[in-house]
Amino acid sequence: MAIVAALTLAIATAFTAPPLAASLVGDYQTLLASRYAPPVAVPEGGFGWEIAGARFTLGRGTVALMEPTSLGEVTGFHFEGAGRFEAEVADAVELRQLRRFAEDEEMQAVRLEISEMLVRTADPATLGLDRLGEPAGPYSVHAGAREQHADWRKYGLVDVDARIAAAARIAGDRYVRVAMKTEEHGWLVFTYDELRPEEIELTRFAKGSNESWLALDRPDERDDRGRPTSPWSDELLEPIGFEVAVDVTRPGKGRTRGVGAVNPVQGAFETVGRYRCEHNGAGAVLLALSPFAQVERVWRVGGDGAQGSELEFVRYHVSGDDSSLPNDLYDDDLTVALDVPCLTGEEIALGFTYEMELDNYASLLSWYPTPRDMGFEEPHTMQVAITHRKDYQAKGMGELVSSVETDGGVVSTWRTKAPVDAAAFTIARLPHEKSYEYEGLPTVVMFGTRSGSMSAEKIEGFSADIINAINYFQQLFGSPIASDTVQVTFIASGHGQAGEGLIQVSDSIAQAITGRAVAGVREAFLAHEVAHEWWGHQLSWASYRDQWLSEGFAEYSAMLFVAASLEGGDRIFRDILESYTDELTGSLGSAFGAFSRPGVALINKRARERMGPIGHGFRARTAEAPTAYSSMAYNKGAMVLHMLRVVLRTISKSDELFFTVLRDFVATHRGQAVSTEDFQAVLSEHAPSDWSWFFDQWVYGTEIPTFSYDWRTEKLGGGWKLVLDVEMRDVPDGWRVPVPVRADFGGGESGELLVMVDSPRKTFELGLPARPKEVVFNPDFAVLAKMK
Structure with missing residues (x-):
């Protein structure tokens, strides 16, 4: 009793608690109903508010106030009439992103006329909603508002009602979401979320094709250039560790999948998550969980591990709105009301039971409840006890601490040896496993099923690629792999992913062992996942804006491995560069090649020009190019590294400087979440210069130059003069590009020079020792460009 009293006193003095609300579920159901009062006229003289530099003004028109919550709070209204939205950038x-998406190169700020608006808020006082008067019934369902909310949940997995219900229980929380109908751009959505690392976002919302036009820190958290400075981590909770018990003995309902003819299983999970509170007075927490998980219970876990009080939670069943969707689709947010608000620094433990169908694996992060905005930079421990049938075997991360036979099957318990960025596991029916040990390398375990078209031969057939890639990267990056064992498991999926010491690769790649695949495809795919043990785990990324440091670096590392290890590797390396260049410049020249991802190349020039840059991560995608993120982070990211390598090699006459930069990047920041600025700083140490122009153009910009050139030679004393005329188009004024020029003298003799193209037309006069037979500007796709 004394402990409870002391805790209550601490809470009361540590923060100003929000008023005691009714049940989370009760308020949520009220909000979900989308009931509004009859519309009334906007007050004479208009009505408006400002938040984080964004200004909203309502002139003439009508407003319909939303039905109040149990605390009497009005959390929204619908407006029709003449309004205005303004925001400085x-x-x-971000301004360049806004101009691209809005297709207005002259835009200096957001200034839009509004004819309809739906406003939702957890902070009615900031908006001054009391100036609109008290809502008066009768309340009725507003069809337009209800449709907007349904679309947000279906197409964006955004449950505004759950977020507002949570905010009523979180001290000092502010949340505003404003949907605005504009004549120029259709529906735009402005969101201010106090609990997001970047609080401000402007989205163009269209069914199935959302575009993130702006993302900003609030004004007091920006640097002197207006750029965001907030670390990418959840504002409510920090993960500490998870203990998961999952039973996969029951069959699932889905069809057989993959080359291994995998039958899905129904996973029954009981998970205890331990978290550290990051926000004083949080009476609710926002978690992320796979949208295919059906949550049954949430409870508080006591200090002794005993089950405490049951906790309320809400999670919207998205499939209930649309029969065309999978029946088990939920919103990916899980909102939980705490029985006692938590204090900053306090550790809490929550228990969860849920079910979801699995193929033969659980992918990184999504299968256990993590803080909503947690990325790959918040390490946590993991213990998972997997109960499987006796004809199955399981592989988790870390070490196998026990394997116990029971009447219901086998319980395999895996525990990480140290905190990890993300956890995963794989199971296999009729399993095959083989281990490989070589001095100086971690033990490599190949693991998969022998069902379907998979076989022991195929599972083992990839071992040489994995072992050679590990050996190559350890030498190249000057750093041993972090795990003493690397488990490579085959999953029924079209993709691969790498956890720390556990690599999951698509079993479709097993077809490559039969010889039907083009040389280099299999090796590059596997090497990419191996490279993530460095780019992604030894170094994680600071925010979504820096994710290319994982994917682009892993992609280029895989290309280097292919070039170094395969017969004809240099030709394959060149083919990959050509394929990526064609994709990014809109050429169909490589559309049917082995390394082609032609989705971006197939869209028209206007649509390509709307795509965002590498430095906007997933926000690079557009309605016309939903795969733009992979084109930017993976393919263009690799091309950026290649261009940097070419410049450094031409300057220093070898590749050693480039690889020294990579090695020092790993050594300097091992175990850290890194940013593009961190990489630029390491580069500047080894190649002293201001490299801002390079990253501004290629990482934060989207332009790709078009070059044409002509050349001639003139006799010059005892040698020759090369006169090179270059034209550069499709880039803004001030662009500069170092481009290699190769002179072929015949007889196997050639030389390379580097020229700086920094104007639309430029003539270079270069001295040569002999008359060249051929001159090639931008040889071997050294610079990402369209050549005419």
């Missing part, structure tokens, strides 16, 4: 990179 100090961040030059």
Whole structure:
């Protein structure tokens, strides 16, 4: 009793608690109903508010106030009439994104006329909603508002009602979401979320094709250029560790999948998550969980591990709105009301039971409840006890601490040896496993099923690629792999992913062992996942804006491995560069090649020009190019590294400087979440210069130059003069590009020079020792460009 009293006193003095609300579920159901009062006229003289530099003004028209919550709070209204939205954009990179998406190169700020508006808020005082008067019934369902919310949940997995219900229980929380109908751009959505690392976002919302036009820190958290400075981590909770018990003995309902003819299983999970509170007075927490998980219970876990009080939670069943969707689709947010608000620094433990169908694996992060905005930079421990049938075997991360036979099957318990960025596991029916040990390398375990078209031969057939890639990267990056064992498991999926010491690769790649695949495809795919043990785990990324440091670096590392290890590797390397260049410049020249991803190349020039840059991560995608993120982070990211390598090699006459930069990047920041600025700083140490122009153009910009050139030679004393005329188009003024020029003298003799193209037309006069037979500007796709 004394402990409870002391805790209550601490809470009362540590923060101002929000008023005691009714049940989370009760308020949520009220909000979900989308009931509004009859519309009334906007007050004479208009009505408006400002938040984080964004200004909203309502002139003439009508407003319909939303039905109040149990605390009497009005959390929204619908407006029709003449309104205006204005916002300044100090961040030059974000302003360029806004101009691209809005297709207005002259835009200096957001200034839009509004004819309809739906406003939702957890902070009615900031908006001054009391100036609109008290709502008066009768309340009735507003069809337009209800449709907007349904679309947000279906197409964006955004449950505004759950977020507002949570905010009523979180001290100091502010949340505003404003949907605005504009004549120029259709529906735009402005969101201010106090609990997001970047609080401000402007989205163009269309069914199935959302575009993130702006993302900004609040003004007091921006640097002097207007750029965001907030670390990418959840504002409510920090993960500490998870203990998961999952039973996969029951069959699932889905069809057989993959080359291994995998039958899905129904996973029954009981998970205890331990978290550290990051927000004083949080009476609710926002978690992320796979949208295919059906949550049954949430409870508080006591200090002794005993089950405490049951906790309320809400999670919207998205499939209930649309029979065309999978029946088990939920919103990916899980909102939980705490029985006692938590204090900053306090550790809490929550228990969860849920079910979801699995193929033969659980992918990184999504299968256990993590803080909503947690990325790959918040390490946590993991213990998972997997109960499987006796004809199955399981592989988790870390070490196998026990394997116990029971009447219901086998319980395999895996525990990480140290905190990890993300956890995963794989199971296999009729399993095959083989281990490989070589001095100086971690033990490599190949693991998969022998069902379907999979076989022991195929599972083992990839071992040489994995072992050679590990050996190559350890030498190249000057750093041993972090795990003493690397488990490579085959999953019924079209993709691969790498956890720390557990690599999951698509079993479709097993077809390559039969010789039907083009040389280099299999090796590059596997090497990419191996490279993530460095780019992704030894170094994780600071925010979504820096994810290319994982994917682009892993992609280029895989290309280097292919070039170094395969017969004809240099030709394959060149083929990959050509394929990526064609994709990014809109050429169909490589559309049917082995390394082609032609989705971006097939869209028209206007649509390509709307795509965002590498430095916007997933926000690079557009309605016309939903796969733009992979084109930017993977393919263009690899091309950026290649261009940097070419410049450094031409300057220093070898590749050693480039690889020294990579090695020092790993050594300097091992175990850290890194940013593009961190990489630029390491580069500047080894190649002293201001490299801002390079990253501004290629990482934060989207332009790709078009080059044409002509050349001639003139006798010059005892040698020759090369006169090179270059034209550069499709880039803004001030662009500069170092481009290699190769002179072929015949007889196997050639030389390379580097020229700086920094104007639309430029003539270079270069001295040569002999008359060249051929001159090639930008040889071997050294610079990402369209050549005419």
